Amino acid sequence: MVALHSPHGKDTHMTTTTSTLTTIGLDELIALGSLQTRVDRKYALTSGDAAMALALVDAGCTRVLEIDGVTDLGYTSVYLDTDALDTYLLAARDRRRRFKVRSRTYESNGASFLEVKTRRGDRTVKDRLPGQHLQNGRLGDEGAAFVARTLRLAGVRTDAVRTLSASLRVDYRRVTLFHEPTASRVTIDSGLTWWDMRTGAWLARPDLSIIETKTTGRAVGMDRLLWSMGHRPDRISKYATALAAMHPHLPQNKWRPVLKQHFVDLSCA
Known part of the structure; x- marks a missing residue:
């Protein structure tokens, strides 16, 4: 496989409009709205449409996360999978017992967390362990024990934990609203x-933005705003959809509409 876009050169990430919003600090955000068990709705938009939606939010009841004076924060996530891509395939086939494991690092302060996402009905449950727990792309003992315990409590088989290794890395900017x-x-x-941490291939989508609402269940103001703009929730995963775009031989029907709209120009060799 060859690289399809260059990640170097001019930074073209979305310029956000947050100057009219009151800010909120990280500790307060966690205290008021951690939402570790939640319903997620995701929308894949052009960066222009996402900026328009951001500019239209109700400043009277919406606050923006700010850390050290910055609201457009950098993140790096490394997703783990088995050699057979079991976590990808569980998602592609909509298995009820699917799960996701990633290590996330925050550019603002260098903090890292190991995170495990599981499903409980239509809700996503996220458990996290502070610290960097990847060693040469694999889980250390503490991290492996945490993942196994989390999966066991969620009713997910744990035999794949020791075979997990770094599969895909994604770098991006994030604005968080409360x-x-x-x-x-x-x-x-x-x-x-x-x-792709196994093949060295890479992919950039500078005009793609992903908006995600994280709620206790009911639609919120951003959902209704996006609906009024003609957008409906999409099936998209920063891990699985990108992997499907980079490896077209993988099953990808679940994400085909987003792939067709936002990754249609991709070709592989």
């Missing part, structure tokens, strides 16, 4: 660049 009336959060991710 909607006070519903204690819900909205994230706007842009400047997305992926690296």
